[in-house]
Amino acid sequence: MATIGSHLQGLSLIGGQRGAAGGARFSGVNPANAQTLQPEYFSASAEELEQALQLAADAAAEFAALEPARRSQLLRTIGEMLEAARGDFETLVPLETGLPKARANGELSRTIGQLRLFADWLDQGDWLDPRIDHADSARSPLPKPDLRSMMRGIGPVAVFGASNFPLAFSVAGGDTVSALAAGCPVIVKAHPAHPASSERAGLAIQAALKQCALPPGCFSLLFDAGTALGSALVRDRRIRAVAFTGSRQGGRALMDIAAARPDPIPVFAEMGSINPVFVLSAACSNRGLKIAQSLHASAVQAVGQFCTNPGLLVIPTGSAGDALIAELTRLFVETPAAPMLTASIAARHDQGVDALSAFAGVNVLVRGENTQGQAGASLLTVSAEDFLRQSELQMEVFGPCSLVVRYDDVAVAIAISHALEGQLTATLMADDEDSSDAQSLLEPLTRIAGRVLMNGVPTGVEPIHAMVHAGPWPAASEARSGSVGTAAIERFCRRVCYQDIPDSMLPPMLREANPLNLARLVDGKRVR
């Protein structure tokens, strides 16, 4: 057994404290060699869950009412603490996930950049959307009161991180950061596939809260070998919202628990998709081989373990399409097998490829070898007709597997776009000569996807204001924003309104003198 991270203890973080050893044990595993990693991790106890919940509830009011600048300072400090741990993550992430060191480095930089983005956004203040409608005592038949409202955090949030982004969509990822930005204490249920990276990131957040003199109860990190603790977390009345990134099955399970509560709460679940790519005819003829190369690179990057992995390639029939597919086939064949994040993810991938292959009309162009947690790349093909009559072919096979659908007329491509369920992304590969066809596809793709892109690949989700990482069901439980991009904060806010409250008692964001110099909607006009 390899011991990693000497200051890691395998224990939950309960507010500013360590949890105790004693619960059911589990360990990280190096997917490259199936070696069990140290330290061993202990599941949090019911008492520790209760402590974390009560600490979060006790901290909620103070944290929500803080001046946003205090929270932006927290986010920047978390970023600094993560940066200081870069060497640790360079070691831990590859060991636990099989992802290369360069990826660990890049993902850490992305995570830190996201913290800075949200900190800047808190300072900018637009997210508060302060609104003031002045009184009019002369109005008849009744005087008009003074009304002021703004966004405010809803209370403690439970976060379930993803297996495939041990940093950017995990303990200090977009869900945690946007909830903290909104002023909501966070309790993270660690993903068991990368407990050491989780603990290390959790320690950074814990240290940042301490350095910023903020209530330690604003953050807890709970380990569990199974799913019972997470279910209890979502069921607890003190939790006001849930954020999740993972499988449809996992997301739906949490949604069902949340919906069955005496007081239902929202679950913001991002559950992946097949991210269709429509290659239009001129683009296919003009640069089919280049398109094949970029699609292949996107499809097999990180062993295909991206939510935005291009799993469905809609390609014209005819010789140019044939040539594109021949190049794709060559590239998929040449792709070496590589370890997936966990053995069970690799096993599910293998089963998924088998399941897709078994549908009527599906031909296997390349079947990657799947052995001992390693996955090769698979490429399957089916006619548009067979695709359209079997909606099960829209199943996501998480990993390096893409299904090619051939179409002979743009009307068929449009029919495919109409038949698709909700997606995180939809992509058009189009040249100037394709513009009429592209225009016909743009509206139906906008209807099904959170993000529509042209002449790019769907992998690569910029953490920036305009980004949407969500989409209609089943891509997400709620399509309004998603966990990437500054609009993510709004998921954890509600609007509160003050009527005829004396100026001195109002939060500074709503005082007449506008001491924070915010852009506000005053009597229907945006003014600063």
Add this chain to the structure above:
Amino acid sequence: MATIGSHLQGLSLIGGQRGAAGGARFSGVNPANAQTLQPEYFSASAEELEQALQLAADAAAEFAALEPARRSQLLRTIGEMLEAARGDFETLVPLETGLPKARANGELSRTIGQLRLFADWLDQGDWLDPRIDHADSARSPLPKPDLRSMMRGIGPVAVFGASNFPLAFSVAGGDTVSALAAGCPVIVKAHPAHPASSERAGLAIQAALKQCALPPGCFSLLFDAGTALGSALVRDRRIRAVAFTGSRQGGRALMDIAAARPDPIPVFAEMGSINPVFVLSAACSNRGLKIAQSLHASAVQAVGQFCTNPGLLVIPTGSAGDALIAELTRLFVETPAAPMLTASIAARHDQGVDALSAFAGVNVLVRGENTQGQAGASLLTVSAEDFLRQSELQMEVFGPCSLVVRYDDVAVAIAISHALEGQLTATLMADDEDSSDAQSLLEPLTRIAGRVLMNGVPTGVEPIHAMVHAGPWPAASEARSGSVGTAAIERFCRRVCYQDIPDSMLPPMLREANPLNLARLVDGKRVR
């Protein structure tokens, strides 16, 4: 039987058409004399539901992609059509609801004002929140793409109107208006307590769509004698969100149906509350009688049939509080019984007063007579101690009934605020000498309520930008905005993102030249 409204036919409106006669029949009833009203109403058939749904689905893409100015024109035209029907509503509303003609007039004006407010807001454009992050081809390690996003309607919305606002929270009320504003076709399930007012308002919307040359499928109005049609509506995959105003039981039933769908959808349910009013000691001493008068007027207005009715009055012990309660008692005793909206609402009110009265420690100060659909005003009282140990005393009794809780120290008032479940409103009655106590209560009240007010009454919900008509569970299913105020639009939108889409193919709101002159977030800065 009285025949009202000669052009009313008792038939559903299916897009631009009339439904057929044939389904189960029901009738409006005049609560003042229990007389059955004409015309008789026919429940929509399953085929008519299917037609309405398919028309809505077919219209959704065009409606969502319209320039917002086309939809603001629609809203203004609906307002004009409603104004033209003012004489009809002056007759219909009092007959069906027992509410006076002046209320019908005032509520119609409010409804028309709300349409204008949303129309102005569409024209102003802030609701789209357009965001542009420009490309940076020189960025390393990877070029940064061009990303642009904005809000867009989510698709057909099912609306269930309230019994107690036959115009402002019904067919052409805040839910319908905000969904149409967002670009979502609407199917309204008419409240059976005011079918004629519903039909008349539906005809106005139908006529406005025709005049504006918009797809008639953007609006349907369905009648049903029971609840099966509404359940089927919420279950249908073409419906993308539900809006509801009514009882907790009704809202929860729709939430459970929506959550159990293969593709769960959001339900925005406003389910009422008891709207606590905290009278602080100096205010009680200085002007207790005036406070009693304003609380009484608010509590019995429209026979207490407001979601924001002050159902819980938290009043100091001692002689000033005694005097306030004596005045309240006098006023409640003198309040004449009046017809409630329906006989079943009156019966539930009567049962509710009985149920509250039966709890340990509850004393009945005034028990209104409840006979034949008429309700008198009831005033009950209980000690803080008994209130705090029986959470069931927080039950809403819809109608003219208030429960007085006595407290002897502000710490007890704060304990009450902490014990309360979510509320639409919470009110402080406070004078200058109370400012420290008021400050202590403001934060806990903000935590439980959508709107906190001082020295006013909670009834009277201004349809204006800063308003919040929602609150934490059980006041609302989702506390983010509510159906009143322009933020209501956001409930029916999702953010869509365009990556590297050529300028000419983008919606005008996102084109580089900003042809609609919107305030946009460009590279993190708000610019026009």
